[in-house]
Amino acid sequence: MNDTLEALERMFNLNSVAVVGAPRTRPPGWPGIFGCIRDFGFQGRLYPVNPAAEEVEGIKAWPNLASLPETVDLVIISVPAPAVPEALRDCITSGNRNVHIFTAGFKETGEEEGIRLHREIEEIARHGKLHVIGPNCMGIHVPSKRFATWVNPSPRSGPLAFISQSGGHSQDFTAFANRIGLYFSKVISYGNALTLDSTDFLEYLAADRETEIITMYLEGVKDGRKLHSLVSEIAPLKPVIILKAGLTEAGTRAVASHTGSLAGGEKLWRGFFRSTGALSAESLEDMAFQALVFRHLKNEPEGLNTVVIGHGGGIAVSAADACSKAGLAMPPLDGATQKKLRPWIPAGGNIIRNPVDAVPVFRDTDMLRGVLQTIADDPAVHMMIVSLSLDWLFDTDQGIQVERVADFLSEEARGSVRGKPLVVSWRSYRNDPRIPEIGQKIESKLLEAGLPVYRSLDWAARSLSRWAGYHLSQKKRAEWEKGREEPRRRACSVYR
Numbered sequence: 001m002n003d004t005l006e007a008l009e010r011m012f013n014l015n016s017v018a019v020v021g022a023p024r025t026r027p028p029g030w031p032g033i034f035g036c037i038r039d040f041g042f043q044g045r046l047y048p049v050n051p052a053a054e055e056v057e058g059i060k061a062w063p064n065l066a067s068l069p070e071t072v073d074l075v076i077i078s079v080p081a082p083a084v085p086e087a088l089r090d091c092i093t094s095g096n097r098n099v100h101i102f103t104a105g106f107k108e109t110g111e112e113e114g115i116r117l118h119r120e121i122e123e124i125a126r127h128g129k130l131h132v133i134g135p136n137c138m139g140i141h142v143p144s145k146r147f148a149t150w151v152n153p154s155p156r157s158g159p160l161a162f163i164s165q166s167g168g169h170s171q172d173f174t175a176f177a178n179r180i181g182l183y184f185s186k187v188i189s190y191g192n193a194l195t196l197d198s199t200d201f202l203e204y205l206a207a208d209r210e211t212e213i214i215t216m217y218l219e220g221v222k223d224g225r226k227l228h229s230l231v232s233e234i235a236p237l238k239p240v241i242i243l244k245a246g247l248t249e250a251g252t253r254a255v256a257s258h259t260g261s262l263a264g265g266e267k268l269w270r271g272f273f274r275s276t277g278a279l280s281a282e283s284l285e286d287m288a289f290q291a292l293v294f295r296h297l298k299n300e301p302e303g304l305n306t307v308v309i310g311h312g313g314g315i316a317v318s319a320a321d322a323c324s325k326a327g328l329a330m331p332p333l334d335g336a337t338q339k340k341l342r343p344w345i346p347a348g349g350n351i352i353r354n355p356v357d358a359v360p361v362f363r364d365t366d367m368l369r370g371v372l373q374t375i376a377d378d379p380a381v382h383m384m385i386v387s388l389s390l391d392w393l394f395d396t397d398q399g400i401q402v403e404r405v406a407d408f409l410s411e412e413a414r415g416s417v418r419g420k421p422l423v424v425s426w427r428s429y430r431n432d433p434r435i436p437e438i439g440q441k442i443e444s445k446l447l448e449a450g451l452p453v454y455r456s457l458d459w460a461a462r463s464l465s466r467w468a469g470y471h472l473s474q475k476k477r478a479e480w481e482k483g484r485e486e487p488r489r490r491a492c493s494v495y496r
Contacts, residue, residue, distance in 0.1 A: 022048035081105030137191025138167035158183025310387030
């Protein structure tokens with residue numbers, strides 16, 4: 001393990017933290033870095049460093065890092081930008097090499113003084129061989145260590161990791177992901193990337209046993225070749241989902257003023273995704289929805305043929321459009337399969353070709369079970385989407401049947417679909433607050449059962465398509481590599 005990876009190992013398993021610039025009283029409207037760490041329940045040793053205070057929030061304060069009784073796993077610097085150089089020198093003289101600079105006001109300002117300060121702290125950090133996260137960032141969040149530098153993150157751990165150049169996105173993405181049942185092993189907000197860049201964190205997470213899915217928000221990257229190489233190596237083992245910002249002209253300008261990064265062109269990044277096997281996300285929500293299907297679907301698909309089972313007017317057209325736009329195929333069900341479905345689904349007002357649009361099926365879970373089993377038995381069907389119109393179902397019995405369907409999907413559906421990938425979508429357009437409330441209730445139930453669920457058919461189709469496309473392309477790539485290797489083995493055997 002190299003020096004950088006050893007430093008990250010210590011940071012992510014931290015037991016001691018010093019906060020340089022911890023205030024005597026909390027700032028208005030926000031608890032501050034020190035307050036966030038305390039409020040989240042960090043169990044390690046926490047040292048406030050403030051030469052003007054004897055104590056901070058009842059904890060003994062220290063005048064500088066050299067006065068601490070130990071070198072700590074992480075020093076967090078939260079002082080005005082002009083004071084950061086001296087704080088870094090204190091890190092060097094005290095032997096504290098792992099640093100997070102929360103402070104902003106450097107090259108991202110585009111102003112002469114900010115650029116000068118950035119060069120100064122970069123020279124200090126490199127000369128002192130400091131491992132610096134930041135500046136201009138929120139740092140790290142490690143739920144298993146009860147460590148966070150922002151307000152009210154979830155203490156629950158999970159297999160998802162997030163590397164983000166933006167501190168705000170770190171908070172927003174984790175909050176949204178938590179809402180749909182996704183939890184994190186590690187979260188890193190790294191800002192201007194003074195000495196540690198996205199590739200350093202990516203290399204660490206590649207070998208991290210707690211991380212199964214890697215998500216990234218990138219504005220720019222220092223070493224594009226290294227990023228390409230790492231993602232190409234990691235993608236076959238752990239999916240890497242990237243939201244690349246700054247691909248438009250306006251976005252490029254915004255990136256420069258946010259973290260002082262160079263964004264790179266859209267054409268270049270399209271090639272990057274195509275050649276590495278990474279998945280591209282269009283928004284934080286899109287990245288979370290893609291991660292959701294990777295988190296829960298275990299059996300790999302055999303192809304892209306998808307059947308939508310739903311009810312309500314317009315399902316055929318909307319389903320066909322959604323799946324087609326997402327890159328899924330919706331071939332008609334086999335004639336024999338349609339014949340088996342007909343006893344459950346009368347011809348009047350219902351469709352059995354694909355999508356299967358049948359209100360009666362959702363009023364009887366025994367019938368729904370039979371329909372799902374029949375469709376799953378069709379060898380041409382690779383995946384399924386169940387689309388629920390809660391407005392229609394609600395009218396049956398004020399929501400009781402909605403919950404029955406949710407119970408069936410969360411408990412028995414996997415057995416009914418013969419292990420084939422299944423996701424659920426739901427929708428409600430009526431101005432009745434009771435219906436979305438039921439929707440949120442069944443959504444929680446399905447997510448807890450490990451069934452991906454989305455609030456629109458478009459999101460369900462897109463996420464399922466990206467997941468299936470990833471597995472099919474990785475399979476194709478593995479077969480291609482095997483095909484290249486076989487002639488080599490035969491050639492080598494000639495000389496044995």
